[in-house]
Amino acid sequence: MHSLNADLHCHSTVSDGTLSPEQLAQRAKACGVALWALTDHDEVAGQHRAAAAARAVGLDYLCGVEISVTFAEQTVHIVGLGIDPDDEALCRGLAATRAGRDRRARAIGDSLAAVGIDGALDGAQALAGNPEMVTRTHFARWLVATGFCRDGHEVFRKYLVRGKPGYVAHQWATLREAVQWIGGAGGIAVIAHPGRYKVSGSEEWALFEEFKAHGGRAVEVLTASHGDAEVARYAARAREHGLLASRGSDFHAPGESRVDLGALPALPDGLTPVWSELQARIARAA
Numbered sequence: 001m002h003s004l005n006a007d008l009h010c011h012s013t014v015s016d017g018t019l020s021p022e023q024l025a026q027r028a029k030a031c032g033v034a035l036w037a038l039t040d041h042d043e044v045a046g047q048h049r050a051a052a053a054a055r056a057v058g059l060d061y062l063c064g065v066e067i068s069v070t071f072a073e074q075t076v077h078i079v080g081l082g083i084d085p086d087d088e089a090l091c092r093g094l095a096a097t098r099a100g101r102d103r104r105a106r107a108i109g110d111s112l113a114a115v116g117i118d119g120a121l122d123g124a125q126a127l128a129g130n131p132e133m134v135t136r137t138h139f140a141r142w143l144v145a146t147g148f149c150r151d152g153h154e155v156f157r158k159y160l161v162r163g164k165p166g167y168v169a170h171q172w173a174t175l176r177e178a179v180q181w182i183g184g185a186g187g188i189a190v191i192a193h194p195g196r197y198k199v200s201g202s203e204e205w206a207l208f209e210e211f212k213a214h215g216g217r218a219v220e221v222l223t224a225s226h227g228d229a230e231v232a233r234y235a236a237r238a239r240e241h242g243l244l245a246s247r248g249s250d251f252h253a254p255g256e257s258r259v260d261l262g263a264l265p266a267l268p269d270g271l272t273p274v275w276s277e278l279q280a281r282i283a284r285a286a
Ligand code: AMP
Pocket: 016, 041, 068, 134, 135, 136, 137, 152, 153, 156, 252
């Protein structure tokens, strides 16, 4: 069960990935993934396509989503696994979460124009596969394509982050809403990439405890942005807080994402994989 090649976090053109759900299914299969979930930001429109494509290539599949949340004035991401993508409350909640993106994208464009970078909004919109999902990733790709920055790393150091041009504060869903939408849709809520949040030890503790109080059950221990120290830290947190452990590459694009689909190591010993509690929600390959 531990050594199963599960990849339960990645993005398609429905949010800020560059591959379609079908291309991702083929790539996951070629990379040796056995159990796959597509987890687009704030959107489930790719789920039926992903499930059908998984079936066609012979992959077990879990429906997924990654919800943007504001917690302690930080953006935190909550992944939902094993959800019913047609659940009405979930779909309504995600639509409301997406609704502010258009205005935010305009404000990001204005903020970049104020430092002499013109055309960013049009550029980002042209790169977005889904007009409701213009993300910072699309601005970052445009800033690299036009030569303003060498790579995404430089973009997220100089622009689009707090205190820098192109940063626009935004209120996403609440932690309670995200966890409840996921649970109401039959899924398990997972704290995504906890090592990325710039929070103090006590804020992190509060995040984990509030997440659990709302019904959250799992944490991503293995993800591309975790080094060995973060893997050990969040394996310990999973044991302390009694959370299930997840594994997901957070793959967005060939040549851009450091870790390919299915390429993470196995979960550390002594953890219960989140998929052990999702057996009934898995769509089995024929
Ligand atoms: P948004 O939801 O519009 O704020 O965009 C968030 C997305 O930007 C994330 O899902 C990542 O794909 C990308 N992103 C955020 N921070 C970084 C970073 N430091 N390096 C690379 N990509 C990042």
